[in-house]
Amino acid sequence: MGIQITPSILNADLSRLADEVARIPSADWVHVDVMDNHFVPNLTLGLPVVEALSKHASQPLDAHLMIEDADRWAPAYAEAGCGSVTFHAEAAKAPVRLAREIRAQGARASMALKPATPIEPYEALLAELDMVLIMTVEPGFGGQKFLDLCLPKLRTARELVRKHGLETWLQVDGGVSLETIERCAEAGADVFVAGSAVYSAEDPDAMVQALKATAEAAAT
Numbered sequence: 001m002g003i004q005i006t007p008s009i010l011n012a013d014l015s016r017l018a019d020e021v022a023r024i025p026s027a028d029w030v031h032v033d034v035m036d037n038h039f040v041p042n043l044t045l046g047l048p049v050v051e052a053l054s055k056h057a058s059q060p061l062d063a064h065l066m067i068e069d070a071d072r073w074a075p076a077y078a079e080a081g082c083g084s085v086t087f088h089a090e091a092a093k094a095p096v097r098l099a100r101e102i103r104a105q106g107a108r109a110s111m112a113l114k115p116a117t118p119i120e121p122y123e124a125l126l127a128e129l130d131m132v133l134i135m136t137v138e139p140g141f142g143g144q145k146f147l148d149l150c151l152p153k154l155r156t157a158r159e160l161v162r163k164h165g166l167e168t169w170l171q172v173d174g175g176v177s178l179e180t181i182e183r184c185a186e187a188g189a190d191v192f193v194a195g196s197a198v199y200s201a202e203d204p205d206a207m208v209q210a211l212k213a214t215a216e217a218a219a220t
């Protein structure tokens, strides 16, 4: 698939979501951060808003569920029309069953790891996943500083995907900008979430294109 950019709408104008998404036609996906004020200390939006937005976005939605009861809710986001659904490893009680349920609903299944969660215990699970999200900030808020300490885990994830001959995408999320995206691409990421970098830019779509070009140059 090559390099893909999935802007997060967390720092967009939430009162005009469909318009905000229309400002980024070059994006491959639209990243939607769902927070429940339990798994993370912040509350954003849920299933009805995601369902409504999926009907107005020209790109598929990439739902990032920062919620405690992932086993119960994640398949519903696939059913609501998301193209990709990411649950957190720290929240899922039965990740294999959950990944299979998401895929059965026709969406890509993805699992996220917080900065302190290692990838090695999940090696056998990789074949069940279409994507792994390596968080590069503590989940909960946009606009945080990129954590370089997450890069070795990204390299390990890339080695494991190669070792098993898989096509699992590796996504990074948190503090991704023109300044940090090269490091992520060099370490093996191929899907890049960028929230504040895109929506604080004067021309958000030009920023999406610049991020993509920078990651492509670093990955080759």
Ligand SMILES: O=C(CO)[C@H](O)[C@H](O)COP(=O)(O)O
Residues within 6 Å of the ligand: 008, 010, 011, 031, 033, 064, 137, 138, 139, 140, 141, 142, 143, 144, 173, 174, 175, 176, 193, 194, 195, 196, 197
């Ligand atoms: O999952 C997230 C936070 O938990 C967001 O997707 C992420 O922080 C995007 O925002 P930014 O690019 O500003 O860091």
Ligand SMILES: [Fe+2]
Residues within 6 Å of the ligand: 008, 031, 032, 033, 064, 173, 193
């Ligand atoms: Fe996110």
